[in-house]
Amino acid sequence: MEISASEAQESLTQVQDAAERTRKMVAYAGGDVLFVVWGVIWVVGFVRTHFLGLGFHSPRTLAAHWIWTGLIAAGIVITIIVSRRHTPVQSPVGKRIGWFWWLLYAYVCLWTGLLWPFIKVQGADEWQLFWKHYGAIGATVPMFAYVVVGLWLDHFMIWIGLAVTALAVLGLFLLQPYFWLWMAVTGGGTLMATGLLIRNRWR
Amino acid sequence: MSDIDAVIHQPVRLRIMASLVTLEATEQVDFTYLRDLLEVTDGNLGAHLRKLEDAGYIGVKKTFVGRKPRTYVRATAKGRSAFESHVDALQRILRAPGEAMSELGPDRA
Numbered sequence: 001m002e003i004s005a006s007e008a009q010e011s012l013t014q015v016q017d018a019a020e021r022t023r024k025m026v027a028y029a030g031g032d033v034l035f036v037v038w039g040v041i042w043v044v045g046f047v048r049t050h051f052l053g054l055g056f057h058s059p060r061t062l063a064a065h066w067i068w069t070g071l072i073a074a075g076i077v078i079t080i081i082v083s084r085r086h087t088p089v090q091s092p093v094g095k096r097i098g099w100f101w102w103l104l105y106a107y108v109c110l111w112t113g114l115l116w117p118f119i120k121v122q123g124a125d126e127w128q129l130f131w132k133h134y135g136a137i138g139a140t141v142p143m144f145a146y147v148v149v150g151l152w153l154d155h156f157m158i159w160i161g162l163a164v165t166a167l168a169v170l171g172l173f174l175l176q177p178y179f180w181l182w183m184a185v186t187g188g189g190t191l192m193a194t195g196l197l198i199r200n201r202w203r
Numbered sequence: 204m205s206d207i208d209a210v211i212h213q214p215v216r217l218r219i220m221a222s223l224v225t226l227e228a229t230e231q232v233d234f235t236y237l238r239d240l241l242e243v244t245d246g247n248l249g250a251h252l253r254k255l256e257d258a259g260y261i262g263v264k265k266t267f268v269g270r271k272p273r274t275y276v277r278a279t280a281k282g283r284s285a286f287e288s289h290v291d292a293l294q295r296i297l298r299a300p301g302e303a304m305s306e307l308g309p310d311r312a
Contacts, residue, residue: 008296018221088236
């Protein structure tokens, strides 16, 4: 049996194609679902926050905190389920990325707790402004994680992280009265669009 | 061109090995994802994996996630080395089109 140059070329093309598809599979398995899920969480959370306000000073604003707590808890549960069901590769890198997310979340809680006694905000308006700044931090922390994970896996994640971070900062300073709606559209919208892009382009 | 590997050269097994060597040495891929990635049937993939396992090119681990059985596949060091040699041989054929033919052993199916 013999191998011709054209057969060799075809084999090498198959090798490249399989390698490329494997890289995409590893980087984005389940990612389409998770991007859409977190995009929906952002849209619902930020829109509700726009209409309810945020703060501990009234039952109405307190409700927005509980809504956010419920949404984030639901998002974490869905993330764990999707990650377990859609993880095609058992990898030390994947486990390290998972631990990175948990540690980042734990550190943000720790930093918030350490700073809290020194926050001297007074009045409903100041609290609304404070929560918008805190909301911008809350939105950009996971984007920081996207950038870090992107450095390991795929540069596509870096651009998503940087874009949403820039939009959050712009909205905070230029469109403050509509900041929550701005984050719903630009942040949540970007996450959902990314999920749909992954599903349509790489599946 | 003795580096052409008859076990690896079969198209499905070639793509299996290309996929597995793309992963890190410590990583292993789920059988069902490999099946979907390569667009083959369970039986077809299983048969080709057995050939590669018999050659010592891959390792297969059966485990449970919750109550569901899962099979994970990884390339061995021997498999990675054989695949690298095979790809080198293919590239040599392309570089020397005048000597384009290479002998293959009987195990090509």
